[in-house]
Amino acid sequence: xxxxxxxxxxxxxxxxxxxxxxxxxxxxxxxxxxxxxxxxxxxxxxxxxxxxxxxxxxxxxxxxxxxxxxxxxxxxxxxxxxxxxxxxxxxxxxxxxxxxxxxxxxxxxxxxxxxxxxxxxxxxxxxxxxxxxxxxxxxxxxxxxxxxxxxxxxxxxxxxxxxxxxxxxxxxxxxxxxxxxxxxxxxxxxxxxxxxxxxxxxxxxxxxxxxxxxxxxxxxxxxxxxxxxxxxxxxxxxxxxxxxxxxxxxxxxxxxxxxxxxxxxxxxxxxxxxxxxxxxxxxxxxxxxxxxxxxxxxxxxxxxxxxxxxxxxxxxxxxxxxxxxxxxxxxxxxxxxxxxxxxxxxxxxxxxxxxxxxxxxxxxxxxxxxxxxxxxxxxxxxxxxxxxxxxxxxxxxxxxxxxxxxxxxxxxxx
Numbered sequence: 001x002x003x004x005x006x007x008x009x010x011x012x013x014x015x016x017x018x019x020x021x022x023x024x025x026x027x028x029x030x031x032x033x034x035x036x037x038x039x040x041x042x043x044x045x046x047x048x049x050x051x052x053x054x055x056x057x058x059x060x061x062x063x064x065x066x067x068x069x070x071x072x073x074x075x076x077x078x079x080x081x082x083x084x085x086x087x088x089x090x091x092x093x094x095x096x097x098x099x100x101x102x103x104x105x106x107x108x109x110x111x112x113x114x115x116x117x118x119x120x121x122x123x124x125x126x127x128x129x130x131x132x133x134x135x136x137x138x139x140x141x142x143x144x145x146x147x148x149x150x151x152x153x154x155x156x157x158x159x160x161x162x163x164x165x166x167x168x169x170x171x172x173x174x175x176x177x178x179x180x181x182x183x184x185x186x187x188x189x190x191x192x193x194x195x196x197x198x199x200x201x202x203x204x205x206x207x208x209x210x211x212x213x214x215x216x217x218x219x220x221x222x223x224x225x226x227x228x229x230x231x232x233x234x235x236x237x238x239x240x241x242x243x244x245x246x247x248x249x250x251x252x253x254x255x256x257x258x259x260x261x262x263x264x265x266x267x268x269x270x271x272x273x274x275x276x277x278x279x280x281x282x283x284x285x286x287x288x289x290x291x292x293x294x295x296x297x298x299x300x301x302x303x304x305x306x307x308x309x310x311x312x313x314x315x316x317x318x319x320x321x322x323x324x325x326x327x328x329x330x331x332x333x334x335x336x337x338x339x340x341x342x343x344x345x346x347x348x349x350x351x352x353x354x355x356x357x358x359x360x361x362x363x364x365x366x367x368x369x370x371x372x373x374x375x376x377x378x379x380x381x382x383x384x385x386x387x388x389x390x391x392x393x394x395x396x397x398x399x400x401x402x403x404x405x406x407x408x409x410x411x412x413x414x
Contacts, residue, residue, distance in 0.1 A: 008083050016085070019052075069087075273286060292321065310348065318348055353388050
């Protein structure tokens with residue numbers, strides 16, 4: 001485990017120790033180290049008060065002095081790194097179900113660990129001594145793949161409503177089972193969850209959907225009432241079908257979110273995405289996946305029909321669109337649709353022309369060869385694309401130039 005700890009983090013711990021203070025890595029980093037994973041975030045905790053941390057290090061940022069956090073800057077030039085150091089602290093009540101009303105420093109390490117959410121996150125590790133401090137049995141829970149709240153689960157969840165989302169997220173990302181009393185307490189703090197900012201709910205939901213066991217986590221979220229709070233629109237869908245769709249797909253959280261809500265009307269999906277403050281790019285992607293599912297079901301006829309359908313969806317989102325369609329068709333055992341999806345994939349693999357940009361003729365060449373301009377050029381390109389979608393073998397400059405002239409002559413004769 002020592003070998004995994006970044007040099008900057010180890011340096012901070014040694015500097016604190018040399019100044020007479022304790023220095024421990026805490027939180028999710030310790031959990032990941034025990035699991036044999038490389039942590040993405042490193043947090044150091046110390047009995048040094050914030051003012052002492054400021055004095056110990058030459059370069060610091062007063063990140064959050066009120067909550068005991070100072071960022072130490074170690075190294076020089078491109079090797080310079082930032083490490084967060086938080087003083088051991090106890091906490092008062094959480095009247096807003098988000099942050100403690102007060103914090104106090106000067107507490108021992110164990111009291112600091114007792115304020116954390118889950119036992120697997122309530123461990124500390126000394127990279128200097130190679131010692132894990134585990135007063136609550138976090139290593140044992142990791143070995144048994146159990147998620148258990150620290151202390152009284154209902155109290156932990158009432159303190160911070162987001163912990164409810166973190167609980168089901170860990171079930172998915174770690175593949176753990178939730179301890180029975182911890183799961184039972186989820187439903188006691190739904191009001192606290194309802195008060196959490198939607199962007200923070202979105203972050204946890206997407207992490208859940210990108211995990212290794214999303215169906216298990218979503219099933220707990222349904223049983224406990226979490227989904228009624230964050231995605232009430234799912235009350236109108238076949239939930240078993242939704243879980244099946246999600247479980248069939250690769251761990252792409254945006255793709256899985258689209259599958260989860262694919263039975264919800266598009267207008268309601270748009271409302272969901274706005275409420276979760278999804279990015280414009282993700283909103284556009286999800287809506288493109290879902291808007292034309294019924295059209296695919298009706299495009300079984302010819303490859304030309306399928307090319308026209310894929311053209312409407314757009315090449316950028318076509319493969320995602322087919323993934324969603326396949327997850328639906330598999331659950332409903334629609335053999336004909338599955339065949340159509342396979343044919344559509346072949347069309348994409350063959351890179352058949354689907355959009356105006358795919359045409360072998362450009363707007364300037366149409367202007368030069370046909371003698372039109374303005375809006376007429378766009379109309380002509382659309383006519384050529386419509387022809388090529390039916391006859392992709394005609395997508396060459398000579399054929400399209402000839403067709404453009406024929407279309408223009410026919411228009412002039414009308």
